[in-house]
Amino acid sequence: MTSTTDLSIEQRRALLDAWVEKRRQIARLEAEASDILAERMRLCTAESDEHPYHRDAIHRSMVAEYAAAGRMSQGSVEYALTDAGFLADGHHPRVQEAFRAGAISAAHVREIVRAAGVVREAVNNRRTDPDVLPFYDSAAVIVAEHETPARTRAQMRELAAALADSTTVERHERAASERTVTVRSADDGLSVMTVVLPEYLATAIHDRLTRLARVVIAGRSGAEPRFETTDSRTIDQVRTDLLIDLLLASDPSAANGSGLDSIQARIQVTVAATTLAGIDDRPAHLDGHGPLHPDVARDLAGRNGGWSRLFLDPSGLVAETDAYTPTESMRRFLRARDQHCRFPGCRMPVHRCQIDHTFDHAKGGRTEIHNLGHLCATHHVLKHPDVGDDHRWTAHQLPDGTIDWRSPLGRTYRDSPPRRVMFV
Known part of the structure; x- marks a missing residue:
């Protein structure tokens, strides 16, 4: 049986x-x-x-x-x-x-x-x-x-x-x-940064972070009795926080040149005004990546004055921005709308892209919002007039900012602007 x-x-x-x-x-x-x-x-x-x-x-x-x-x-x-x-x-x-x-x-x-x-x-x-x-x-x-x-x-x-x-x-x-640095999303507001570098340097960096972290942790027990410590971070968390501080807060060394002094990290965050005011705790949005904790967004807002207010239509699309001059208004609008290169699947951030006329300016294309979009250097050249018809891509932008790309084989691939649906 x-x-x-x-x-x-x-x-x-x-x-x-x-x-x-x-x-x-x-x-x-x-x-x-x-x-x-x-x-x-x-x-x-x-x-x-x-x-x-x-x-x-x-x-x-x-x-x-x-x-x-x-x-x-x-x-x-x-x-x-x-x-x-x-x-x-x-x-x-x-x-x-x-x-x-x-x-x-x-x-x-x-x-x-x-x-x-x-x-x-x-x-x-x-x-x-x-x-x-x-x-x-x-x-x-x-x-x-x-x-x-x-x-x-x-x-x-x-x-x-x-x-x-x-x-x-x-x-x-x-x-x-082959040394390189890459970043990929790990969901839940976290990312995985991978650094490929010589092994001895990686070992030395980890050793220094570990020794620094141990000093921080040892300082907890040495705190005076009248002061209450709330630092309960693990050594891995302390190591990570120290790495962030060293990379984002330290001044560049003389060996790297003084030209690095003015370079700062840049991110794009979308957050509702009610969240900033503390009325609600709806997630903010780290553009191009995903949700961002509202406390983090509020902290960023308090540290940096370079914010652009966005006004959304009922579908979640950016409708307009406040601005000082027409040209800058258009640029700010496009940065907010596009977030990254507008070729299907490309995630090159806007600050590393060029603003392109969807319908070629030389052929009568107007310099207006519905004929402009960010393209990275790689995809910009695909529609360049110097490229032969057998290999050139063409693009057509719809009123809502959607761009239809037509390939040399006659296939159409659509790229729609990102929507911030969490605020609708």
Whole structure:
């Protein structure tokens, strides 16, 4: 007689097997998508060779099209195109075979292809034998079939360095050029800031923050009895608060030049007047990111006088702003309305964008609110008149600020202005 426990185990096994098989099917589909991207890359190369002057615009237009159609970031599309190109060029036949069979995922492929860069470079520069690349390829498949992408990355980087006869010093010097700072939302009013920097510097920074935090915490017990302390922060919280203070409040060093003295952090916050007055506690909005605690918004308002009042229509759209001169009024209105680049999916903040005439000024486009919008440098050039008709994007702005983008393939992608619905 089959027990309930036996049935439960069999059901769980079946679900696991079904999930694993679906993952293999997804990997096979990802491989098919990679083949499609490789074919598109070949077409792009041919078009670029025919029109070398517009090579960059042709590539940007292609990336923008796929990013908009797939609702993906342009960085993700760039990576996918690069991976597809390396596979299609025959650099990694064993990896491509395993990918098409669903044995490894697109994430594995990305780590393998990236780590192999030093091997391909060594082969191209004749610093190592061409036979090492097939050996790397075979080893990569064996590792990837048994490990996660992260573990595959670590192992293949070590193997690639050994095969390319690359010393630790050379690898670290090369890696130093990849230092970067990125920010992504973690919801609930928090963000994750990732800093990629040399390991010894990261360790030193963490050590100093830890020692500073310990001094702060030790100071609690040394407080005089008549003073009550309410500081109950953990060491991680103190470390974080100290880091914020050091980055936002410290003066730039002489080594960085006096030109940094006037640079300040900038954010855009939308908050109801009733919230600022303490009448209610509705969340404010950190434009481009999400809700902001009302106490934080009130604190910011009390520290900074550079606020612009916004007036919203019943749908939550910015209708107008107060202003001193017409030109500045338009700029303030557009900053409040757009928040970021107006190409679909792009989140480049407005202070790093240009104000563009949706309908070209040279062709009679008027300098008015309903014909203006912020575009980053990357997307601005997509509609530039110098770009050929086969690769140029066009845009049409509707009365409510919505912009319809028409791609070179005739597809339309819509970008609507952000709405602040929490105040409606």
